[in-house]
Every structure is written in C-alpha cells, then in structure tokens.
Amino acid sequence: MNRTEIIPLYELPSSDTRPEQAADAHGGGGDDVADGRQAEASRKRALILLGSSISQLPIWGFSMSYGVFQEYYMNNWTLDGSRDVTGIIGTTSNGVLYLSMPFLFAAFTRRWARQRQTAAVAGAVLASASLGLSSLSSHVWHLVATQGVFAALGCALVYSPTTLSLGEWFSAATASNVVGSVMPFLARALLENYGFRTAMRIWAAVALGTSLLSIALIPTHSTIIAGSSANSGEARRRRNIPWHFLRHHNFYIYSIAIILQSAGYGIPQSYLPTYAREVTRLSETSATLLLTVFNVPGILASSLFGYLSDNRYFPLSATTVTAISALCSSLAAFLLWGLTSKGSLVLLIVFSGTFGFFAGGYSATWGGIINELESEAAHWNEAVDAGMLYGLLNGARGVGYVSGGLMSVPLLKAGSGISIGEFGYASTYGPLILFTGLSSVFGGWGILWKWTPSLRRLL
Incomplete structure (x- = not known):
C-alpha cells in the first residue's frame, strides 16, 4: 500500500460562536477577541496535524515493515504449519485495510458521523488486542488471523473516521512515508532484542497508546455533527448514490x-x-x-x-x-x-x-x-x-x-x-x-x- 498518497480534503469554516463574539459586534475589544480566536484556531489545527502524523504509526507501521517480520519468521520458525504461509500476512493486512474503506467511508461520512471517535477507539482496541494475541500464536493460521485480518480491521476503523474528521479541518494533507523509513529498523530492533512474542506485545502497547492519542487530537467538526441530524430528507437524498x-x-x-x-x-x-x-x-x-x-x-x-x-x-x-x-x-x-x-x-x-x-x-x-x-x-x-x-x-x-x-x-x-x-x-x-x-x-x-x-x- 502506498501510504504516501495525497489525500484530497477540504476545509470548512468554523461554526464555533461564543457569547463574547456577539458583544464584540457592537464594538469594544473586537481586535483582541479576534486575535484570540485566531490563535486558538491555529493551536487546534496544529494539534490536529500532530494527531494525523502520530496516527500513521499504528495504522501503517506494521504493514509497511512486514518484510522484516517475514524474514524473522523464515529464519526463526517455531510454530506449527508451513512458514511459507506467512508470506500472505503483509498483503492480507493491506488488502483488508483497502477492502474496508468503501464501506467505512460511506458509513462515517454522514450517517454515523457522531460515532466516529467511538468507532476509532474500538478499532484501536481491536488492533492492539489482535497484535497482542498474535504473540500467543502456536500455529501459522493464528498469525494470519490476528495480524493479517483482525489487526487490519482495527486499523481500518481508526483510519477511516479520523481521515474523514481531518478532512473537515484542512483543504489538503499528505500521509508521509516517514513511518515507512523508520519502522523497519524499529521492528528489527524489537525482534533482535526481545524476540517475536515480547516484540509483538510491546508493539501492541505502542499501537494502542499512539492510536488513542491521535484520536483525541482529531475531533469531528461541529458543523458536520450538527448537519448529520439536521434535515432527514436531505440526509436521505445524500444517501442515494x-x-x-x-x-x-x-x-x-x-x-x-x-x-x-x-x-x-x-x-x-x-x-x-x-x-x-x-x-x-x-x-x-x-x-x-x-x-x-x-x-x-x-x-x-x-x-x-x-x-x-x-x-x-x-x-x-x-x-x-x-x-x-x-x-x-x-x-x-x-x-x-x-x-x-x-x-x-x-x-x-x-x-x-x-x-x-x-x-x-x-x-x-x-x-x-x-x-x-x-x-x-x-x-x-x-x-x-x-x-x-x-x-x-x-x-x-x-x-x-x-x-x-x-x-x-x-x-x-x-x-x-x-x-x-x-x-x-x-x-x-x-x-x-x-x-x-x-x-x-x-x-x-x-x-x-x-x-x-x-x-x-x-x-
């Protein structure tokens, strides 16, 4: 998967209205309040961009560095089943992520916009639990199920809602390949120093912590939340694809x-x-x-x-x-x-x-x-x-x-x-x-x- 695609996003005007804004419309302190609002908006956008950058690690880190895990499995095989089957884990992980996107993007664009953060948290827990459970694997199919399928489903649940919410704040964003340049060496260090089972538990904890942090930093835009329940007739028309x-x-x-x-x-x-x-x-x-x-x-x-x-x-x-x-x-x-x-x-x-x-x-x-x-x-x-x-x-x-x-x-x-x-x-x-x-x-x-x-x- 190439995680360097330029994601088309759009920016919506903030709908936040504070009581002091109405008062400032009649004069007095307007410039100070406007400067304060601008500073607050800039701070919020900076935190959202930080959250977007952090989210790349748990979402794409494993799949982009899977070749390191594959090499380790081939040279340190201790499970039942053919070690050649491990070759499908990385591609299956990417496949599940991309196959999920049409359904998840459609679901969280409008109908379940209010549940984006809840779904993302559930995805983070699912991905982390799956990676952690993979450390208990005794057969090759356990790895395929936990790392290739369920962890990928969890990552998709994090990626889709947070990407949609990010798109409501910015006109354009780029998913950087910094993760792809750093994560292979991190994976290698974990495997060499701690072995497969402990390395997967450490990575599960890192994935959970960074996922939850990124989710907290990327809120859903208030305009979209309000619009998701505004006009049911309009919502029905929007759902007619x-x-x-x-x-x-x-x-x-x-x-x-x-x-x-x-x-x-x-x-x-x-x-x-x-x-x-x-x-x-x-x-x-x-x-x-x-x-x-x-x-x-x-x-x-x-x-x-x-x-x-x-x-x-x-x-x-x-x-x-x-x-x-x-x-x-x-x-x-x-x-x-x-x-x-x-x-x-x-x-x-x-x-x-x-x-x-x-x-x-x-x-x-x-x-x-x-x-x-x-x-x-x-x-x-x-x-x-x-x-x-x-x-x-x-x-x-x-x-x-x-x-x-x-x-x-x-x-x-x-x-x-x-x-x-x-x-x-x-x-x-x-x-x-x-x-x-x-x-x-x-x-x-x-x-x-x-x-x-x-x-x-x-x-």
Whole structure:
C-alpha cells in the first residue's frame, strides 16, 4: 500500500460562536477577541496535524515493515504449519485495510458521523488486542488471523473516521512515508532484542497508546455533527448514490488495472528482506535498509504523478499516466530485481528505489481516473459520486493485495525446485519476480483500451 498518497480534503469554516463574539459586534475589544480566536484556531489545527502524523504509526507501521517480520519468521520458525504461509500476512493486512474503506467511508461520512471517535477507539482496541494475541500464536493460521485480518480491521476503523474528521479541518494533507523509513529498523530492533512474542506485545502497547492519542487530537467538526441530524430528507437524498457508472466499460478497465498492479506491488514489500538474506547474502541491516529505500520515494512519486494527472499546461490522459507508472515499475522488476546476484547491494537498492517510486506513485493517478469517469458521466448527463468512486478504487486495490498474497505461496513452491543460481531469476524467488513484473505492466493495460478499437469492440 502506498501510504504516501495525497489525500484530497477540504476545509470548512468554523461554526464555533461564543457569547463574547456577539458583544464584540457592537464594538469594544473586537481586535483582541479576534486575535484570540485566531490563535486558538491555529493551536487546534496544529494539534490536529500532530494527531494525523502520530496516527500513521499504528495504522501503517506494521504493514509497511512486514518484510522484516517475514524474514524473522523464515529464519526463526517455531510454530506449527508451513512458514511459507506467512508470506500472505503483509498483503492480507493491506488488502483488508483497502477492502474496508468503501464501506467505512460511506458509513462515517454522514450517517454515523457522531460515532466516529467511538468507532476509532474500538478499532484501536481491536488492533492492539489482535497484535497482542498474535504473540500467543502456536500455529501459522493464528498469525494470519490476528495480524493479517483482525489487526487490519482495527486499523481500518481508526483510519477511516479520523481521515474523514481531518478532512473537515484542512483543504489538503499528505500521509508521509516517514513511518515507512523508520519502522523497519524499529521492528528489527524489537525482534533482535526481545524476540517475536515480547516484540509483538510491546508493539501492541505502542499501537494502542499512539492510536488513542491521535484520536483525541482529531475531533469531528461541529458543523458536520450538527448537519448529520439536521434535515432527514436531505440526509436521505445524500444517501442515494448514483450507480450509472457501472454501465460503462471504463470503470471496469481501470478497476482491473488496479487489481493487477496491486497484486504485484505488495510482493517486494513482503519478500525483499528475505530475498536479500537468502539469495544475495546481505546483512540484516542491509536487508532492512531496502524497505526504507522502497518506501521513501513514494513521497515525491505521489506529488509527481498527481501533477501529471492534473496538469493544465501539459495534459496527459489517465491511461497514459498509469501506463508510465506500470511500465517503469515492471522494467525495474525485470531488469533490476531479476538480475541481482550474490552481494548485489547496490543493484537491489536501485531496484527498491525505482520500483518504490514508480509503483508507489500509481495510486496518485486515481485523481485523473476519477476526472475521466466524471467527464464520461457528464457526457451522458448522469450523476456520479466521486467519493464512492474513490472508495471502490480502494476496494479494487484491496482485492489485488489479497490476490497477490495468495499467489505468492504457490509461486514460491514452484521455485523451490530451482537451485540457487547467479541471478534472481534462477533462485527460488524467480517465479515471484516474473509475477511482480507481469502484474505491474498489466496495471497500465488501460492504454490498450484507448489505442485498440478492436479490443473495445470485443469488450
């Protein structure tokens, strides 16, 4: 998951009205009161931004650093069941998060706006309890259930309400990848110093504390709370979602592309550290560094691909921008990851940065996709809900993550008969590398739809 997407938000005027404001309208002390209100608003916004930054750690920290846990499981396996199954935990975690978003965003936008903080607290407790229970695991399926499913559901319950509330205070916010650069080393330190079971209990406590702090710092805007119960007729009209876009091919073309791209995107996040240790024989520190290099470029990538998708002076179609991201990330997998050999730290770092940049920026192209779908709706004089479109695209990404994770296990088994050779293609991970490259390039297949009339007639 790329957690560096630029989240579109909007700012609402404050509806807070104090008695002294009415008095100041008649003169006397107006400037002092206005300055006080401005200072208070600035302080509140600063605390909200702080809460947003803190929330990234418990929500995305585990999934963004899961490759470290995967490597630890492979080298220190003590549970019942096949250790290869642990490869699906990271992708399942991301998949559950994204699959939950369409439903949770729809639920907490208006109908359950008053219950946002309650739901977020419940999510924090669920995520922390699940991570803590994972330390008691005796079979591999316990890890899949606690870390991959229930902890992810808890994180989704924290993420969705707090993101909606944040959007009521600010016009734009960026989910930074600082967590992705720091958390792998934190996870490594916990595992090396305390072992898996104690490390998970410590992380559960950290996740609970930081979640509750961030929830307390991000209040729901009073205008939205008041509006959620104001006019029931208007609320019913708002809940009537137009589904006309389901009749058009473009929605399915882009959804399939997102599923395919996401299926390959989660593979390096889960397997890069293990690959670095087993195939290229790198140190644990170097293997952990690869995840940091993988995550950090997404900050710039989100801005660049978002700019390309919405550039008034040098317009590119949504299919073109997605194709750039897909093709370049595919080439990185085929030409860099596949050709690494023993001791190839530099080449693996180049792959991590290149693939992390181009694949990580893929979700930033969704703004252009939504604009294109809105233009299509306008052409047919149809209504469209951009928020619902965005939620469904996230759902497609969740399907891709889960599918890629499930595919990784048989792909690893298929490569297990291959003796460790000079290059990545000749290793156990050869089928995974090919799958990553192929699924990535098909993430840009929408451009074939645009350029090939015969394909459009067929579909």
